[in-house]
Amino acid sequence: METIKIYLENMFGRLPETTETQRLKEDLLTTMEDKYNELKSEGKSENEAIGVVISEFGNIDELIQELGIEMEKPEKAVTEREAKVTELTHVLTEEEVGKYIQDSKRYNLCTAIGVFLCILSPISPIFTIAKFGENRGMIGFVVTLFLVAIAVGLFIYGGVSQEKYQYLRQECLELPKQLEIKLRKGQEAFRSKYISALISGVLLCIISPIPLLMWGIRDMEYLSRGISGIRSVCISLAIAAVAVFILVYFGTAKERYSLLLQTGEYTIERKQRNKKTQKLTESIGAVYWPVVVAIYLFWSFTRDAWSSSWLIWPIAGVLFAAISGIIQAIKGKDE
């Protein structure tokens, strides 16, 4: 009996698993089993019975041919739907993906270095003031500004160059099978690297205040001597800078994989939802921000409240984030 099942299973191996083929397989099995049972009850041996059943099975091609005509219709519907999807889907080529990975590696490094420099930049005035007195402090500030300028340059370079890959974030992507497998393997291999980077980044963040705290615990007289306290500030900042560099660099590398493989933040559903909410958020923003500016100017001029009116900016910023959050929640529910 098992032999018949296996035989049938093998015969149907080439066929797609649809409800139709499934049902057909079941029906055929029942019929073949009926025949087998009857042959057995007629006194045939198991081998003989199986032999007869299998010899009278026929040719599976005959069924495939019949089903082929049957299945043509649903298949057409599927390909039509697929065609509709592909119109909106961006099919990536190996070349394109390779270029994106190369580019984004460079830009992400730029961003990470930029952040690193920003965090390090206060070291120079602190150091120069402590070492050479407040008069020379200006030199330190110049260095700071110089570092920040480089960082901003790097941010802009990275941001503008990434802009041409904006479609990767918004459109539905389709990867060639082989490329997808390659990327998945890459993602898998990257995961352990990412976890160790995340752990070391977070650990460094946590320990970064330690030099400062140690200095705080010790005699306050160090403050007057300056340099030791200053050194601890500098070391703390340097540790924090390295930590953030690691987090940014590996974080963006991880994002690169989820962007290309459309996982995490970048699943097709999310993209489609974002597309809908984005327009609404944009049009609200177009009204919202000018109103905020008007309130800011009105408040500041009429009350001469320049010293406190800036508070409107962080409040407005957080409030806008809340508004777009609500829009997304409501729109998401509509789905």
Next chain:
Amino acid sequence: MISSDVIRGYNDTIILYLLLDNPSYGYEISKEIKKLSEGKYIMKETTLYSAFTRLEKNKYIESFYGEVTQGKRRTYYRITDAGQSYYREKCEEWMLTKEVVDKFVKEGVL
């Protein structure tokens, strides 16, 4: 034994004939064909089921589930009105075919 090539065009007719009086299921039909043909024609399983598929697609037969017996749920088939008129057409076609082919068959050749 009859070659399946020769009889191919009349597999549907044979099945419809067996459904004329009562609904039936796969094995019963297959057994019935063997019996009525006195063992001269054994319809292969794949032939039987591709005929069922085709006939059902053309709405000449309808399938339904019979009662569960011995833990098995059998698919039964019943002939439709369209199936009955198709059957009559096929019968007429066969009469004509037989008449024509007979004219070219010499009796007593063997």
